[in-house]
Amino acid sequence: MKAQWLQYLKLGLLSFLGALLLWIASATPSQSHWADLSVAEIVVGQTKSDLTLTFPTGLTAFADDDRNGKLSASEVRTHQSQLQKFLSEQIRLVSRNDRDGTLTSVQPFDAQPSAQATLPTNLPIAPDTHSTLRLTYTWTQPIQALTVNYNLFLPGVSTASCLATIRQDQRIQTFVFSPDNREFSLQPSAWQQIWSFLGLGIEHILTGYDHILFLVSLLLLGGGLKSLLKMVTAFTVAHSATLSLAVLDLVSLPPQWVESAIALTIVYVAAENFWRKSVKGRWQLAFGFGLIHGLGFAGILQEINIPRVHLALSLASFNLGVEIGQVAIVTIAFLGLRQLRKMPWEPYFRRWISAGIVLIGLLWFVQRTFA
Known part of the structure; x- marks a missing residue:
């Protein structure tokens, strides 16, 4: 027995x-590390901020009409108002005194060659499951002490993250957003940066x-x-x-x-x-x-x-x-x-x-x- x-x-x-x-x-x-990963670059101006975002297209499946895993220029134009509303709720850029930036434009990155030339770094090469958009936020007054609230994550995925680079004047800072770490302010403590990249390393090996x-x-x-x-x-x-x-x-x-x-x-x-x-x-x-x-x-x-x-x-x-x-x-x-x-x-x-x-x-x- x-x-x-x-x-x-x-x-x-x-x-x-x-x-x-x-x-x-x-x-x-x-490509397994890309599955739930986004990459963002935020260039902060005086009254405007440009956010170039590479993200899993599934997060905006309502705009992917042909279901090919990529948002085309025509799909972005067709769903412009929906994308603006959705992304403005998920990604908030807040100046001092709680002045939210207004998301005035959502465009496919490859449709903006002149804007592409102004970016200080190259975008990552993402797999076919991701799309890249350029978001423009504007304020009526000069930006002061910018804070980024990032909530664009795959639901229920604890390993989701967004690797962000934020540039303002001569300052360049990096941060990793995650479901447990959703807010970033310019001039964060060194511990914020340590913990964000520490978590990314653990996720990368697991x-x-x-x-x-x-x-x-x-x-x-x-x-x-x-x-x-x-x-x-x-x-x-x-x-x-x-x-x-x-x-x-x-x-x-x-x-x-x-x-x-x-x-x-x-x-x-x-x-x-x-x-x-x-x-x-x-x-x-x-x-x-x-x-x-x-x-x-x-x-x-x-x-x-x-x-x-x-x-x-x-x-x-x-x-x-x-x-x-x-x-x-x-x-x-x-x-x-x-x-x-x-x-x-x-x-x-x-x-x-x-x-x-x-x-x-x-x-x-x-x-x-x-x-």
């Missing part, structure tokens, strides 16, 4: 894990399925706490180095190369679990492949062009957030795998999971290289 129960438990676990791996495989890791599978693959071979600490430390040092170098523009590789290489690191480490007998020296592999993963971590920070004046603090906070998320993942995986060692079918379990990860890595490699 006990043997039959263990067999059912084994089959149930394998079925669950198989479904989980299929779900992960169906995700698109190279939604980075490729990085998670790489870490799990490293742990599947087993080993004690000492070997685990060596591997995690080596991976951390390596990806922190290339993350910093990439964001500082000292190292640059085509994103497609980086994403394809990350997929291959997952394939190799998972496949190595079949023939490698010991974790001794595996920290060297974690270090080498960590250099590649660091370039992947840097992608989102490179795309939003963080101003140099705030780069060091933003980078350090983001990196720390990545490490906090990584420690959480490794701890849970390590404790779970240690408990499984008590099961007689544990060696088969590790092989099945490694095989599944190899297949997912190969699928991602093909998608990223040829799609």
Whole structure:
């Protein structure tokens, strides 16, 4: 009876894990960070502010008539009044004495070549699920002590965020809006910036399925706490180095190369679990492949062009957030795998999971290289 129960438990676990791996495989890791992400750039003038916003089109589905995931110029014109009303309620720019700016114009960004030329930075390259609009807010009196209230988030999605750059005269500030952090005032405290980028780093690793599978693959071979600490430390040092170098523009590789290489690191480490007998020296592999993963971590920070004046603090906070998320993942995986060692079918379990990860890595490699 006990043997039959263990067999059912084994089959149930394998079925669950198989479904989980299929779900992960169906995700698109190279765009997974964009799923609930927006990017904003606000240029503050004397009585006018221009806000260039790249956001998930699903938030304004009422205006996407052809349901292609992009708002066209004609769709923006057709739904101009609806978009103005909706966006003015979700994004408020408030001057001192509670003087709200009036949203006077909502236009597709590519329909404004002259305005595009005035923007001090390049917009990020967003996936087909996002649209870019240019919003203009005006005041009857000069803007004083501007505050931004941002509420344009996917409903019920705690990981939703908006990476914002705010420019006024010679001042440039960065901030990450989230459902728990919806208000920003010019000249915020350093702690506001630290916490916003810390949260972004945690979210980035927790939604980075490729990085998670790489870490799990490293742990599947087993080993004690000492070997685990060596591997995690080596991976951390390596990806922190290339993350910093990439964001500082000292190292640059085509994103497609980086994403394809990350997929291959997952394939190799998972496949190595079949023939490698010991974790001794595996920290060297974690270090080498960590250099590649660091370039992947840097992608989102490179795309939003963080101003140099705030780069060091933003980078350090983001990196720390990545490490906090990584420690959480490794701890849970390590404790779970240690408990499984008590099961007689544990060696088969590790092989099945490694095989599944190899297949997912190969699928991602093909998608990223040829799609």
